[in-house]
Amino acid sequence: MLETGLILRALARNKIGALLIALQIALTMTIMVNAIFMIQDRQQQMQRKSGLDEKNSFYLTNTVFGQDYNIQAHLQTDLHTIRNTPGVVDAIQINAIPLSSSGWSMALQHEPGEDKDAVGTAIYMVDDHAINSMGLTLVAGANFQPEDVELRKEGQSTWPAKTIITQAFAENLYPDNWQSAVGKTVYISQTQPIQIIGIVAALQAPWNGWNGVERSMLVPFQRESKGSYYFIRTEAGRRDELMPIIEKTLAESDKKRIIRRVTTIEDTRERSYRQHNATNKILTTVVITLTLITGFGIVGLAIFSINRRTKQIGTRRALGATKGQIMRYFMMENFIISTFGIIIGCFGAVALNMWLVNTFNLSPISFQLVAFGVITLFIVGQLAVLYPARKAAMIAPATATRTI
Amino acid sequence: MLIMKNINKIFQTADIQTHALRDFCLQVNEGDFVSVTGPSGSGKTTFLNIAGLLETFSNGEFLLDGEDVGKLNDNGRSRMRNEKIGFIFQGFNLIPDLNLYDNVDVPLRYRGFNAKERKFRIEQNLERVGLASRMKHLPSQLSGGQQQRVAIARALATDPRFLLADEPTGNLDSEMAQSVMSLLEDINQQGTTIIMVTHDAQLAQRAKRTIQVKDGKVSELENISRQHNQAIA
Structure with a gap:
C-alpha cells in the first residue's frame, strides 16, 4: 500500500533538503528544456535547404592583378x-x-x-x-x-x-x-x-x-x-x-590573375554553421552535466536521509514492511519531490522561453518538449534513487533493537 | 504458541565463530507473560530478535503459531511480523517526523487495511493507552513514558498474538516504568502473550514466568506465576 500521505507529512517536517533538491530539479528542467529547444532551433536552421546542388558544387576566386x-x-x-x-x-x-x-x-x-x-x-x-x-x-x-x-x-x-x-x-x-x-x-x-x-x-x-x-x-x-x-x-x-x-x-x-580559395559548398556550409555546431555541443554538455549533477544530488540526499533513518527503516521492517515496501517508500518520496520540482520547472521553462521569444525573436516552446523534460526528469529521479532505495531495503530488521 | 527446539545462532566473522545461542529450547504458551533476564552478552537480544523474526537462526526448529519459521522467506517473515508480532523497543523507535496517529498507522498500512479500519484501530489503541487526546502531537512533545505508550498502541494496533518487549522500561524512570509495566500486565490479562527482555529483576518478577539466559542457553526456568508469588508474600 502506498504511503503517500505519511511521506508527504514526514517531508513537510523536513523541508529544507527536499526543497533544495526540488529546486535543483526545477532549475534543471528550466534550463534543460530551453537548451534543448535552442539546440533544436539551431538544428532546424542547419537543416534548411540552401537550394544549391551542394554535393556537386564548388567555387573559387579569380583575382586579376x-x-x-x-x-x-x-x-x-x-x-x-x-x-x-x-x-x-x-x-x-x-x-x-x-x-x-x-x-x-x-x-x-x-x-x-x-x-x-x-x-x-x-x-x-x-x-x-x-x-x-x-x-x-x-x-x-x-x-x-x-x-x-x-x-x-x-x-x-x-x-x-x-x-x-x-x-x-x-x-x-x-x-x-x-x-x-x-x-x-x-x-x-x-x-x-x-x-x-x-x-x-x-x-x-x-x-x-x-x-x-x-x-x-x-x-x-x-x-x-x-x-x-x-x-x-x-x-x-x-x-x-x-x-x-x-x-x-x-x-x-x-x-595575370590568381586562382584561390577553391572551396566546396559543403565546406562553406560547415564553416557557416560551425558556431551553431559548437554552441549545440556546449549546450548538450551543459544539459547532460546539469542532469547528472541533479541525479547525483538526488543520490546524495537519499543516501544521507537513509543513513539518518537507519533505525527508523529497521523499525519499519520490524513492524512488517517488506523490502519492496521500503524501496517503494523511497521511490515514492523521490517521486513526490520530483513532482514538486518538475511543476515549478514547467513554469520556469515556459517563463524562460517567453523571455527568449521576446528577446531573441525565437518561436515558442512545444508542448512535446516540455513533456520530454517532465518524463526525462522523472526517469532520472527514479534511476538516481534506485541504488539508495535498494540500500535502504537491505537494512536488517534487527537494526530496530540495536541500542545505538 | 511459540516453540523453539535446539535453536543455534552462530555469528561468523573472518576468523571467529561466536555462538550467540546454543541448543536454545523454549516453549511459550498462549496467554503467557514471560520475562527473559540474563547478563549482557548472554544472548537475550539474539533470542528476542529470532523470536521476533528480526533475525534468522543457524539451525534448529522454530514454530510460531504452528508455522515453521525456518521455511519462510524474507517476505514471509515480514508478513508474519506484521500479522502476529508486536514490538516494543527500549528506545521507543517512534518515527519522529510523524504524529502519534500516523505512527500507529505505519504497521496498519503494511497490513493493507482500508482507511476506515485503520482510523478505528488507531483511535481505539491510542484510547487504550490513554493518549487519544494527543494523537496530533509529535513524539518529541511527549514524555518518555508517553512515547512508550504510543509504541505499545502501535504494537497492539495490528492485534498481534505475541508482544515482544525489549527492555521496555529501560529508558524510563521508576514511576513511568511501573505505569508501563501495569499497562503490559493489563494487556496480558486481555489475552496477548508477552515476552519481555529486561535487566530489572524486580520488573522481571512481575511476569508470570521468568527465564534466564546464560551463554546462549536457557539456564534456569522458573514456573512461578506472579499470583503465586504474591500469595507467598
Missing part, C-alpha cells in the same frame, strides 16, 4: 573553358556565395519612392546559366535569355530590367498568391523598375543568421571586376576530382 587586362574577354574564355571541361555541368561568374557570410543586399518595393516600404533581399549577379549551374528549381516563370545579360561596370548604380526571385521572397511580396509575382514590376534602388520573370524554389542568402535568409534575387549581370567568384557544378560524384583540374587549368591559362 595584371594591367590593361580585358576582364570581359577573359571572363568569357574562362567560362567557356570551365563549361567545356568534361564532367562539368555548368558554371557562372557570381558576386557572392550562399552561406559564405559575405554578400550583397538590396531591397525591393512595390511602389517607387523614398519612403515606401521595401523588403530586403540578397542579390546574386549571374548570367542565364545560373539555374543550371547552381542546381536551382524554377517553379514559375522563365529563365534569363542570353540577351538579358548585361555587363556591369565597377560602381555602376543602374540595374537590369529583369529578375528571378525565390519563392520565399515572392510569398513575402505577394502573400496572397506568390505565383502572381511573375510578370510584376517592382522597384529596386527605390525608383528603378525591375520585372520579376521567374521564381525559383529556394536559394539562401549568404547570411545564415538573417531572418530573411530565404529571400534572394538573381539579376542578369556579368561584372567587370578584378575580383569575382566562379561557381561550378559538376556531374554527380566528380566534384573532388575536378576541383584541382579546373584550378590548374585556369591558373595555367592566364598568368
Whole structure:
C-alpha cells in the first residue's frame, strides 16, 4: 500500500533538503528544456535547404592583378573553358556565395519612392546559366535569355530590367498568391523598375543568421571586376576530382590573375554553421552535466536521509514492511519531490522561453518538449534513487533493537 | 504458541565463530507473560530478535503459531511480523517526523487495511493507552513514558498474538516504568502473550514466568506465576 500521505507529512517536517533538491530539479528542467529547444532551433536552421546542388558544387576566386587586362574577354574564355571541361555541368561568374557570410543586399518595393516600404533581399549577379549551374528549381516563370545579360561596370548604380526571385521572397511580396509575382514590376534602388520573370524554389542568402535568409534575387549581370567568384557544378560524384583540374587549368591559362580559395559548398556550409555546431555541443554538455549533477544530488540526499533513518527503516521492517515496501517508500518520496520540482520547472521553462521569444525573436516552446523534460526528469529521479532505495531495503530488521 | 527446539545462532566473522545461542529450547504458551533476564552478552537480544523474526537462526526448529519459521522467506517473515508480532523497543523507535496517529498507522498500512479500519484501530489503541487526546502531537512533545505508550498502541494496533518487549522500561524512570509495566500486565490479562527482555529483576518478577539466559542457553526456568508469588508474600 502506498504511503503517500505519511511521506508527504514526514517531508513537510523536513523541508529544507527536499526543497533544495526540488529546486535543483526545477532549475534543471528550466534550463534543460530551453537548451534543448535552442539546440533544436539551431538544428532546424542547419537543416534548411540552401537550394544549391551542394554535393556537386564548388567555387573559387579569380583575382586579376595584371594591367590593361580585358576582364570581359577573359571572363568569357574562362567560362567557356570551365563549361567545356568534361564532367562539368555548368558554371557562372557570381558576386557572392550562399552561406559564405559575405554578400550583397538590396531591397525591393512595390511602389517607387523614398519612403515606401521595401523588403530586403540578397542579390546574386549571374548570367542565364545560373539555374543550371547552381542546381536551382524554377517553379514559375522563365529563365534569363542570353540577351538579358548585361555587363556591369565597377560602381555602376543602374540595374537590369529583369529578375528571378525565390519563392520565399515572392510569398513575402505577394502573400496572397506568390505565383502572381511573375510578370510584376517592382522597384529596386527605390525608383528603378525591375520585372520579376521567374521564381525559383529556394536559394539562401549568404547570411545564415538573417531572418530573411530565404529571400534572394538573381539579376542578369556579368561584372567587370578584378575580383569575382566562379561557381561550378559538376556531374554527380566528380566534384573532388575536378576541383584541382579546373584550378590548374585556369591558373595555367592566364598568368595575370590568381586562382584561390577553391572551396566546396559543403565546406562553406560547415564553416557557416560551425558556431551553431559548437554552441549545440556546449549546450548538450551543459544539459547532460546539469542532469547528472541533479541525479547525483538526488543520490546524495537519499543516501544521507537513509543513513539518518537507519533505525527508523529497521523499525519499519520490524513492524512488517517488506523490502519492496521500503524501496517503494523511497521511490515514492523521490517521486513526490520530483513532482514538486518538475511543476515549478514547467513554469520556469515556459517563463524562460517567453523571455527568449521576446528577446531573441525565437518561436515558442512545444508542448512535446516540455513533456520530454517532465518524463526525462522523472526517469532520472527514479534511476538516481534506485541504488539508495535498494540500500535502504537491505537494512536488517534487527537494526530496530540495536541500542545505538 | 511459540516453540523453539535446539535453536543455534552462530555469528561468523573472518576468523571467529561466536555462538550467540546454543541448543536454545523454549516453549511459550498462549496467554503467557514471560520475562527473559540474563547478563549482557548472554544472548537475550539474539533470542528476542529470532523470536521476533528480526533475525534468522543457524539451525534448529522454530514454530510460531504452528508455522515453521525456518521455511519462510524474507517476505514471509515480514508478513508474519506484521500479522502476529508486536514490538516494543527500549528506545521507543517512534518515527519522529510523524504524529502519534500516523505512527500507529505505519504497521496498519503494511497490513493493507482500508482507511476506515485503520482510523478505528488507531483511535481505539491510542484510547487504550490513554493518549487519544494527543494523537496530533509529535513524539518529541511527549514524555518518555508517553512515547512508550504510543509504541505499545502501535504494537497492539495490528492485534498481534505475541508482544515482544525489549527492555521496555529501560529508558524510563521508576514511576513511568511501573505505569508501563501495569499497562503490559493489563494487556496480558486481555489475552496477548508477552515476552519481555529486561535487566530489572524486580520488573522481571512481575511476569508470570521468568527465564534466564546464560551463554546462549536457557539456564534456569522458573514456573512461578506472579499470583503465586504474591500469595507467598
